[in-house]
Amino acid sequence: MxxxxxxxxxxxxxxxxxxxxxEGIHIIREAVGGARKPALLFSGGKDSVVxxxxxxxAFWPAxxxxxxxxxxxxxxxxxxxxxxxxxxxxxxxxxxxxSVQDYIDDGRLRERPDGTRNPxxxxxxxxxxxxxxxxxxxxxxxxxxxxxxAKERVVSLRDEFGQxxxxxxRPELWNLYNSRHLPGQHVRVFPLSNWTELDVWRYIERExxxxxxxxxxxxxEVFQRDGMxxxxxxxxxxxxxxxxxxxxxxxxxxxxxxxxxAVESSAATVDEVIAEVAATRITERGATRADDRLxxxxxxxxxxxxxx
Amino acid sequence: MATEIxxxxxxxxxxxxxxxxxxxxxxxxxxxxDTKSILADAYEAVAxxxxxxxxxxxxxxxxxxGLRAExxxxxxIDVAYRYFSTPRRTFILxxxxxxxxxxxxxxxxASTADALVVLVDARYGVVEQTRRHLAxxxxxxxxxxxxxxxxxxxxxxxxxxxRSIARHVESHAEALGLPxxxxxxxxxLVGDNVAVRSEQTPWxxxxxxxxxxxxxxxxxEGADAVAAAHRHGxxxxxxxxxxxxxxxxxLPVQLVLRPxxxxxxxxxxxxxxxxxxxxxGTLRVGDHVVVQPSGxxxxxxxxxxxxxxxxxxxxxxxxxxxxxDDVDVSRGDLLASASDASGAVKAFAAHVAxxxxxxxxxxxxxxxxxxxxxxxxxxxxxxxxxDIGLPGGTLDASIKEGHELLLNDxxxxxxxxxxxxxxxxxxxxxxTGAFVLIDPQDGAxxxxxxxxxxxxxxxxxxxxxx
Numbered sequence: 001m002x003x004x005x006x007x008x009x010x011x012x013x014x015x016x017x018x019x020x021x022x023e024g025i026h027i028i029r030e031a032v033g034g035a036r037k038p039a040l041l042f043s044g045g046k047d048s049v050v051x052x053x054x055x056x057x058a059f060w061p062a063x064x065x066x067x068x069x070x071x072x073x074x075x076x077x078x079x080x081x082x083x084x085x086x087x088x089x090x091x092x093x094x095x096x097x098x099s100v101q102d103y104i105d106d107g108r109l110r111e112r113p114d115g116t117r118n119p120x121x122x123x124x125x126x127x128x129x130x131x132x133x134x135x136x137x138x139x140x141x142x143x144x145x146x147x148x149x150a151k152e153r154v155v156s157l158r159d160e161f162g163q164x165x166x167x168x169x170r171p172e173l174w175n176l177y178n179s180r181h182l183p184g185q186h187v188r189v190f191p192l193s194n195w196t197e198l199d200v201w202r203y204i205e206r207e208x209x210x211x212x213x214x215x216x217x218x219x220x221e222v223f224q225r226d227g228m229x230x231x232x233x234x235x236x237x238x239x240x241x242x243x244x245x246x247x248x249x250x251x252x253x254x255x256x257x258x259x260x261x262a263v264e265s266s267a268a269t270v271d272e273v274i275a276e277v278a279a280t281r282i283t284e285r286g287a288t289r290a291d292d293r294l295x296x297x298x299x300x301x302x303x304x305x306x307x308x
Numbered sequence: 309m310a311t312e313i314x315x316x317x318x319x320x321x322x323x324x325x326x327x328x329x330x331x332x333x334x335x336x337x338x339x340x341x342d343t344k345s346i347l348a349d350a351y352e353a354v355a356x357x358x359x360x361x362x363x364x365x366x367x368x369x370x371x372x373x374g375l376r377a378e379x380x381x382x383x384x385i386d387v388a389y390r391y392f393s394t395p396r397r398t399f400i401l402x403x404x405x406x407x408x409x410x411x412x413x414x415x416x417x418a419s420t421a422d423a424l425v426v427l428v429d430a431r432y433g434v435v436e437q438t439r440r441h442l443a444x445x446x447x448x449x450x451x452x453x454x455x456x457x458x459x460x461x462x463x464x465x466x467x468x469x470x471r472s473i474a475r476h477v478e479s480h481a482e483a484l485g486l487p488x489x490x491x492x493x494x495x496x497l498v499g500d501n502v503a504v505r506s507e508q509t510p511w512x513x514x515x516x517x518x519x520x521x522x523x524x525x526x527x528x529e530g531a532d533a534v535a536a537a538h539r540h541g542x543x544x545x546x547x548x549x550x551x552x553x554x555x556x557x558x559l560p561v562q563l564v565l566r567p568x569x570x571x572x573x574x575x576x577x578x579x580x581x582x583x584x585x586x587x588x589g590t591l592r593v594g595d596h597v598v599v600q601p602s603g604x605x606x607x608x609x610x611x612x613x614x615x616x617x618x619x620x621x622x623x624x625x626x627x628x629x630x631x632x633d634d635v636d637v638s639r640g641d642l643l644a645s646a647s648d649a650s651g652a653v654k655a656f657a658a659h660v661a662x663x664x665x666x667x668x669x670x671x672x673x674x675x676x677x678x679x680x681x682x683x684x685x686x687x688x689x690x691x692x693x694x695d696i697g698l699p700g701g702t703l704d705a706s707i708k709e710g711h712e713l714l715l716n717d718x719x720x721x722x723x724x725x726x727x728x729x730x731x732x733x734x735x736x737x738x739x740t741g742a743f744v745l746i747d748p749q750d751g752a753x754x755x756x757x758x759x760x761x762x763x764x765x766x767x768x769x770x771x772x773x774x
Contacts, residue, residue, distance in 0.1 A: 013529055014624060016319040016398040025626035026585040029562040033639050033680060058583070058626070060614040061576035062567035143389045150388045169386065170753040171412055171663050173419040174742045175585070176677050180751030194400050196391045280347070 017203055024051075024191040025058040026175060027154055028138065031189040032058075032066060034179045035136035039129070042068040042095070043076075044084035045254050046211055047140030050200055051191055053209055055138070056091065066138070067094050071125045073117040074101035075235035075256040083212040098128035115237065116259045126162040129186055136179060138189045144196045154193045160184040197252075198277050205270040214251045217268040222247050228261025252277075317393065320526050323402040323417035325444075326427030327437040331458045335427060335496035336390065336403055337368025339518065342503035345392030346371060387417050396522045410437075411696070411716035412663045414444050415756050419742070422526040423452035425517065430457045430469050430493070434476040436697045442477075443696050446484035446703060447659055447718065447758065449738060451531035452524045453481070453489040456502075456517055461495040465508040483702045487535040488524070492517055527738070528624040556645035557589030557623075558740050560679030563639055565628055581612055581628035582637055587679070587739035589645065591629070592620040599635055600642040600730030601652030606633040640681030642730040642740065652728035655688065656759050659734075660721040660745065662713035664754040668721070668745075669712045674754060675746040676725065679739070684726040684748065691720040713755075721757075734758035 014022075028051075032038050040055060042048045055064045068088060072081070088095045100120050103109040109120050129137060143150045153169055155177040170178055179187045192200070204211065222229040223242040229249055232238050235258040249262035250273070267273040326332035340346050346354075350371065358367040390401040402417035418424055426441040428434060438455075445453050455477045457470050474491035481489035492501055493512050500506030503518040515523075525531045563583040571577045595608045610630035611618040621627045629643060637643075662668050668687060676685045693710030696718060700706035713719040734741025745755040 013318055014622065016317055016393075019319045019528065019624055022585055022624050022626040026562070029583055029626070030680065033563050057614045059563075059565065060628075061572050061579050062565055063570045063572055065570065144391045147388075150390065151386045166386065171416045171756070173416055173744050173753070173756045174739070175420070176679075176742065176744045178677060178744060178746055178751065178753045180746060182750060194389070194391070196393075196398075198393075199398075 017199065017206060020195055020199055021054065021057075021203065023175070023194065024054040027177065027189060027191040027193075028055050028058045030177050031136050031138060031155070031179060031187075031191075037133050038066045038136040038138065039069045039096070039132065039134040040064070040066045040138040041070070041140065042084065042088075043070055043255075044080040044087065044212055045140070046200060046204065046215060047142065047192055049087070049209060049211060050195075050203060051138060051140045052087070052091070053207060054191055063092055067096055067132070067134075069096045069098065069125075069128055069132075069134070069137070071098045071121045071128070072100065073121060073235075073256045074099065074104070075117050075233070075258050077212070077214060077233075077254060077257055079214060080212045080254050083210075096128060096132060098124035100124055115235065116256065117235070118256050118259060122162065129162070135181070135186050136189055137186060138191065140192055141190045142192045142195050142197075142200075143190075152190070152193075154190055155179050156188045156190070157181055158186050158188060162186075198274070201270065201274045201277050205274060212254060214254050216273065217248050217250045217265050219246055220249050220262065221245070222249060222262055229264065230261055231257065233257040317395070317397045318526065318529065319398050319400065320422050320521060320524065321400045321402070321420050322423040322425060322521060323404055323414070323421040323450075324425045324427070325404050325414050325417070325441045327429075327435065330427035330429050331496045332427045333369030333371075333403075335425070335456060335458065335494070335502065335517075336401065337371045338496045338499055338502045339401075340371060340390065340392055341368060342499060343392050343394050343518070387413050394518070394522060399521065410440070411444070411661055411718065414441065415448065415661045415663070418444050418448045418450050419756060421448075421450050422531060423454060423521060423524055424450045425454045425456055428455055428457050428473060428477075428491075430460045430463050430473065433469070433473045434480065438477075439480060439698045440696045442480050442484055442486065442489075443694070443698055443703060446486055447661075449734065450486075451488060451527060451535065452520065453486055454517055454520050455489065455491040456494045456496070457491055458494050458496055460493045460500065460509070461498050465493075465500075465506075467509075467511040470512070480698075484698075490514065490520060492520070528622070555589065555736070556648040557591040557595075558587040558645075558737065559584045559591060559627075559629065559643040560587055560681070560739075561637055561639055561641045561643060562680045564637065581610075581630050582643065583626075583628045584643070584680070585626045586621050586623050588623060588737050590620050590622045591643075591645065593618075596646035597631065598644050598646045598649040599637055600644055600649065601728040602636065602641070603651070604635045605646060606631045606635050608632070640679070642679060642681075644730065650730070650732055652730045653725070654728050655722065655724045656731055657691075657720065657722045657761075658743070658757045658759045659694075659718060660713065661718045661756045662715060662754070663756065664747070664752065665715055667712045667714050668719075668755070673748060674723075675748050676723065676729065676743050676757075677746055678729050678731055678743040681729060682746070683729055685723045685745075687721060688724045689722045691722065694718040694720075731759045733761040735760065 042052055059065060100117055103124055104111055109123060141149055151166060153172045156164060181187055220231055221244050222231050223244045230236055247264055248266055250265040250267060251262050253260055265276060267276040324332055324336055354370045355366045357370055388403045390403060392399050404413040404417035424445045428438050457473050463469055470493040477491045493509050494501045496502060500508055501516045503516060505516055561582045561584050565581045565583050567576050567579055591608060593608050593611055597606050597608055608629060609632040611621050612628040670687050670690055672687045674685050676683050690711050692707040695706045695708050698706045732740040741759045743757045744753055745757060747754055
């Protein structure tokens with residue numbers, strides 16, 4: 001059977017998506033194979049949806065043997081939360097929700113003056129990891145999102161405070177991922193490390209993956225603030241000077257509604273989004289995330305504090 | 309144009325290496341810029357910072373200096389990964405800083421690289437650092453090496469210095485047994501021969517850096533088989549030539565898939581498959597299999613994916629394998645084609661790149677991670693340390709005496725295992741020859757290792773079979 005005489009039986013050249021998919025599945029299997037109690041961060045955002053899709057493939061024909069964890073800022077878009085719950089139901093999985101609102105209500109966290117809750121996710125996340133005893137936490141972060149992330153390992157060690165120490169990272173060699181850690185520590189694992197935004201969208205198209213409708217062009221009431229289109233939401237204080245108007249927009253990321261902006265777009269299908277992303281001249285986070293603009297090192301600071 | 313971008317190109321992983329001031333960050337910035345991979349806001353941010361620092365030019369090097377500590381110090385402290393694409397290919401670039409933690413960073417970047425771009429300053433030619441880069445490329449068997457002879461603009465685009473450097477590089481490459489090395493005259497600052505052919509170098513008729521990166525076959529595309537075919541005088545090997553030259557396959561078992569009550573469909577309740585990524589070669593349904601380290605034999609009954617069964621699975625593909633017989637297989641085992649499987653070993657010799665602050669000494673206890681297996685081990689001897697500046701010209705002639713390994717040393721080490729591993733010669737099989745050493749106490753990654761059946765400077769049989 002191994003006697004190969006014609007070119008037709010040689011495997012076809014793997015495409016970029018084939019390679020990235022197999023790499024992602026390999027990372028997920030390795031992470032879970034070495035874990036005592038793994039969790040997968042699932043928000044209903046496109047990157048976490050792709051990680052979950054890869055996990056479903058990695059363990060097929062068994063269900064994904066991993067609990068899902070979502071840190072709910074209380075500022076999430078309702079339709080994304082509905083999508084999250086439908087997905088969990090469809091795959092027969094268990095979801096744990098850590099609620100930032102609970103922490104604010106009982107005084108463990110205080111609302112920031114700017115109303116942004118992304119930086120507040122760290123404490124509930126770390127408490128949930130410690131409380132549930134997760135030792136390996138899968139996430140959808142990509143290295144191309146941001147300069148600090150470009151240097152993070154696929155398997156990233158976090159200390160007792162969830163902190164990432166960029167100067168003391170383990171070397172990561174070949175595809176040999178070391179997820180060993182001491183009691184109290186845990187590792188974050190990023191199967192999409194090597195994917196770009198365009199890869200994610202091309203994969204969503206190839207696999208026919210369903211996403212929340214916000215990712216596609218729709219009519220929405222919006223107002224402009226700091227050069228971004230925000231939507232009226234219970235988390236956003238609309239000022240008298242804000243002019244609310246109806247525009248055709250879509251979201252490139254679907255995080256906290258108070259700091260995630262929509263972009264004007266007519267891309268209503270996956271194909272159209274791919275064409276738009278391929279032609280875009282502004283990075284994903286630059287266009288839509290106010291919190292990353294705070295300082296040049298904003299992401300690095302939050303990662304060191306235990307953020308995703 | 310949009311359709312070209314949306315097409316599905318293949319992937320190439322490459323690393324860049326250079327000394328301080330060779331212009332490596334500028335070359336990387338130039339590649340990103342000329343392939344239109346820098347988005348407007350990222351470019352504006354770099355332009356703004358350049359301006360704040362009083363520079364009149366946009367410093368492309370700032371694009372790749374990611375961490376705050378690095379920006380403040382103006383140095384790059386860790387391997388950073390960059391992503392860009394052309395209509396022909398997508399690229400993963402591991403940008404390896406050259407000065408501190410030199411071996412650690414270059415070995416890390418080169419371990420996954422299909423190609424290594426080595427920067428040389430045209431004014432100074434091949435220096436010790438260049439020989440180090442070439443030595444690492446040889447030790448890790450990077451399939452393609454591109455020597456970018458940079459700053460030719462400062463030499464008024466003279467041909468002679470380039471020719472002299474190219475000859476030097478060629479003789480080193482030959483001594484090191486590097487299969488594919490090309491020297492290209494470039495100016496990263498101006499852009500000559502990086503992505504665009506220069507009009508200043510009419511005496512150079514070879515490819516640009518990007519030309520080579522776009523066309524060189526990756527490891528998963530059979531780079532080794534293509535190189536072997538070239539050695540045998542076949543200039544343009546077909547896929548069949550490459551497949552025929554391929555010596556069997558390997559698949560480390562990551563998980564046993566036995567869904568039972570957790571099956572996605574009741575039809576799969578009794579399913580039993582072995583999940584893993586094809587490490588080498590192409591496995592096919594019906595192939596004879598040896599399970600390592602037990603040595604049990606069976607055949608491949610099926611290759612499964614959620615998208616349907618496959619007749620064959622090539623290198624890099626993640627699959628689930630069903631076996632014809634009910635043999636005992638668990639995570640950490642290796643499935644190997646029976647035609648060429650070698651036995652598992654309980655002791656072996658290896659080249660070890662030591663990446664930890666504390667030294668490695670004889671009788672130290674470590675963990676060996678190989679594929680999905682982790683086994684306790686003891687260092688039984690340290691037989692020498694490589695002088696990576698290659699005073700002897702070849703790797704073999706550059707082993708000096710040494711009985712401990714310090715940070716960034718590469719040594720010849722013998723290891724005794726507590727349980728057998730199907731570890732093979734890295735010279736023939738990257739994936740099953742590669743391993744890492746882990747600290748059993750705190751879990752830190754200590755070293756990168758490549759098993760060798762003929763270790764440098766060591767005579768006699770390096771492998772001790774069980």
